[in-house]
Amino acid sequence: MKTRHIAMIGAAAAAALYLCVNFETTEEHYAAKENEKNTVGSVYLSVDCKTFLNTDKAKSYIDKGVIPSDGEIIKKTAYNISEGDSAFTVLKTAVDKNRIIIDYDNVSGKSVYVKGISSVYEYDGGDLSGWMYSVNGEFPTVASSDYYLSDGDVVAWVYSCNLGKDVGDTF
Amino acid sequence: MIGRCILDRCHPLTLLVWYMYVIPITVLVHDPIITAVSLLFGIVHIIMIVGLPKLSTVLYCAAFMTAAAIANPLFSHTGVTVLFFMNGLPVTLESLLYGVEMSAAACAVMLWCVSLTHFMTTDKITMLFGSVTPKLAVLLSLTLRFIPMIREKHRNIINAQKGFDGRSESRRTLKFYLSVYSALTSQLLEDSVEIADSMCSRGIRLKGRTFYSEFKIRRYDGVMMTITLLAMTGIIILKANGAGEFEFYPFITGFDFSVYNDLMYAAFAIVCTMCLYN
Numbered sequence: 327m328k329t330r331h332i333a334m335i336g337a338a339a340a341a342a343l344y345l346c347v348n349f350e351t352t353e354e355h356y357a358a359k360e361n362e363k364n365t366v367g368s369v370y371l372s373v374d375c376k377t378f379l380n381t382d383k384a385k386s387y388i389d390k391g392v393i394p395s396d397g398e399i400i401k402k403t404a405y406n407i408s409e410g411d412s413a414f415t416v417l418k419t420a421v422d423k424n425r426i427i428i429d430y431d432n433v434s435g436k437s438v439y440v441k442g443i444s445s446v447y448e449y450d451g452g453d454l455s456g457w458m459y460s461v462n463g464e465f466p467t468v469a470s471s472d473y474y475l476s477d478g479d480v481v482a483w484v485y486s487c488n489l490g491k492d493v494g495d496t497f
Numbered sequence: 498m499i500g501r502c503i504l505d506r507c508h509p510l511t512l513l514v515w516y517m518y519v520i521p522i523t524v525l526v527h528d529p530i531i532t533a534v535s536l537l538f539g540i541v542h543i544i545m546i547v548g549l550p551k552l553s554t555v556l557y558c559a560a561f562m563t564a565a566a567i568a569n570p571l572f573s574h575t576g577v578t579v580l581f582f583m584n585g586l587p588v589t590l591e592s593l594l595y596g597v598e599m600s601a602a603a604c605a606v607m608l609w610c611v612s613l614t615h616f617m618t619t620d621k622i623t624m625l626f627g628s629v630t631p632k633l634a635v636l637l638s639l640t641l642r643f644i645p646m647i648r649e650k651h652r653n654i655i656n657a658q659k660g661f662d663g664r665s666e667s668r669r670t671l672k673f674y675l676s677v678y679s680a681l682t683s684q685l686l687e688d689s690v691e692i693a694d695s696m697c698s699r700g701i702r703l704k705g706r707t708f709y710s711e712f713k714i715r716r717y718d719g720v721m722m723t724i725t726l727l728a729m730t731g732i733i734i735l736k737a738n739g740a741g742e743f744e745f746y747p748f749i750t751g752f753d754f755s756v757y758n759d760l761m762y763a764a765f766a767i768v769c770t771m772c773l774y775n
Contacts, residue, residue, distance in 0.1 A: 348584050355582040390748050392577055427587045429574040445577050445747035 356422055363408040367477025371420050373400040373443055375485035377492050381451045392445045399444050400424055402480075413459050413481050414438045414470040437469035443483065451487040458490050459483045465495040500546040503774045504612075508718045509621035511725075516613050518725050518768055522732060523605050528741045530752070530762050532602045538769040539608030545773065547615050558607065562600040569596025575746045595745040612772070624710045635701065639692065647685065654680050721771060728764040735761045 376397040378384055388395050400420055407416060414430075421428050421443065429442040440457045441448050448456035459470050460482045466473050475481065484493040504512060523535040543549065569592050570580075576589030619638045626634040654677050662673055700706060735741070740757035744750040 350582040352579055352581065355585075386750075387747075390577070392747060427574075427577075427579060429586065442575065445575065447575065447747075 356425055365406040365408055368404045368406050369416060369475050369477070369479040369481055370402050371400065371405055371416050371481045371483070372398070372402040373417070373420070373426075373483040374398045375443075375446050377487045378446055378451050378455075378485045381487065383450060387446070399426060399446075400483075407475055407477075411475055412471045413461065413466075413473045413475060414440070416475060416481060417443075417459075417470065417483055436471065438471035440470060440483075443485075446485060451485065454489045455485065455487040457483060458486050458493065458495065460493075460495070463494075465490060465497075499548045501775050502542075502546045502616075502772065503717065503721070504616045504772060506717075507721060508712050508714050509617070509625045510714075511718045511721050512616060512621065513625060514722055514725050515768070515771065516609065516617070518729050519772075520606055520609050520613075522765060523602055523609065526732075526736070526741045526761075527598065527602070527745075528743045528758075528761075529598055531741065531765055532598055532605060534762065534766050534769060535605040536601050536608070538766075538772060539605045539612070542612060542772045543608050547612055550611065558604065562604050565600040565603065566593070566596040569593070569599065577748045591745050591747065591749060594749065598745070621712070624708070624712060627708045627710075631701070631706075635696065639689075643685070646688075647681070650684055651677070651681055654684075724771075725768050728768045731764045732761055735764075 374397050375393060378387075378393070379397045384393075387393050393399060403420070405416055405419055417428070417440070426444045428440060428444070429447070431439045431441060440459075442450075443457060458465060459473075460466075461473065461475070462480050486493045486495070489495075490497065504515070507515075519535065522531065549555065570588045571583070573592040573595070574586045574589065576587070576591030578590035579587040580590055580593070581588055619641055622641070623634045623638045626637065658673060658677055658680075662669065664673075735757050738757060740755075740761045742750075743753075
């Protein structure tokens with residue numbers, strides 16, 4: 327009786343694991359993103375953490391090759407977008423192309439919060455630090471996954487050490 | 498107990514100081530060498546002196562530790578060495594190693610707690626806190642005594658109820674367990690009233706009551722206490738000066754055998770060896 331219960335729970339757990347979790351090797355993860363959908367335009371995207379360079383941790387990060395010495399993780403590049411692409415999905419495309427790891431919370435299944443790009447995390451540069459994004463120079467007040475892009479937008483992901491005041495956000 | 502050990506003979510105060518040194522440092526200093534030293538001494542101490550607990554307990558512990566080590570990389574994605582991707586998020590070597598280190602530290606603390614409950618018997622606790630806070634001492638010793646007593650009583654009542662019930666284990670109803678619970682509660686209440694009465698009649702509440710204790714502070718207590726307290730002060734000073742700063746995230750800093758760190762490892766290891774000293 328008891329053994330059967332354990333076996334059933336084990337089987338259910340294995341099935342849940344198989345259905346809900348998607349395991350990929352590093353190569354598979356970066357290769358899978360190549361198939362393009364029909365493009366509706368292109369946007370410019372850049373990722374930089376210049377404000378992080380002033381912190382104590384920056385030197386060891388640069389020495390280990392985690393971030394480049396000028397703080398520009400991804401230089402301004404054009405990326406094709408398809409229907410329904412948001413500031414977050416473009417960032418995901420860009421980091422996968424450049425083989426940079428990012429970490430984000432996607433708990434509610436809709437809005438995404440980006441915690442870290444290239445091992446530079448929120449709170450690494452002080453209590454008020456974290457990643458922000460701007461589109462055409464303005465800092466939107468919605469989550470990056472809810473901001474849908476249109477042709478010609480300029481998206482900049484920047485690391486702020488002071489709630490955005492040091493990267494040009496006025497609120 | 499299968500071996501002899503100085504922790505068994507020494508004064509309760511020495512014992513308390515010793516555990517208050519080893520356990521917090523194992524918990525608070527996240528350095529793989531400190532953890533390894535603590536775990537190693539804990540294992541040898543348990544095997545040679547305290548005696549192994551039941552195999553099932555050891556297996557449960559091992560399963561829990563493995564689960565804890567594996568769970569960390571599933572929830573923490575920090576780290577630069579990517580092993581594979583899970584649901585689009587990286588699973589990294591650094592967070593796996595951090596999980597292993599944390600579970601090893603937890604394992605070491607569990608071993609020290611097994612040792613603590615083995616050597617810190619009720620009479621020693623009563624002796625330690627008796628003169629300071631007699632109420633707390635009585636409460637502690639009563640509570641500690643109650644736990645094994647409850648288990649014993651529970652087993653007895655279940656055995657008795659089985660005779661009345663006559664059904665197999667899988668067919669027992671909630672009513673059966675409720676009646677066991679009710680009997681257990683009333684027995685325990687009765688017992689505690691009896692204990693309270695007997696304590697009162699022995700004069701637990703009298704003013705100016707003195708305590709008899711069979712423990713004396715001997716010379717080796719002084720030596721042990723001095724070494725432990727010196728090492729404790731040393732480690733606090735070294736930690737304040739930046740020793741034992743092993744970083745896992747986002748990349749492992751590597752072992753640092755600077756003078757400060759070496760002193761800290763030595764201070765910890767010397768005190769740990771006392772648990773094997775006869």
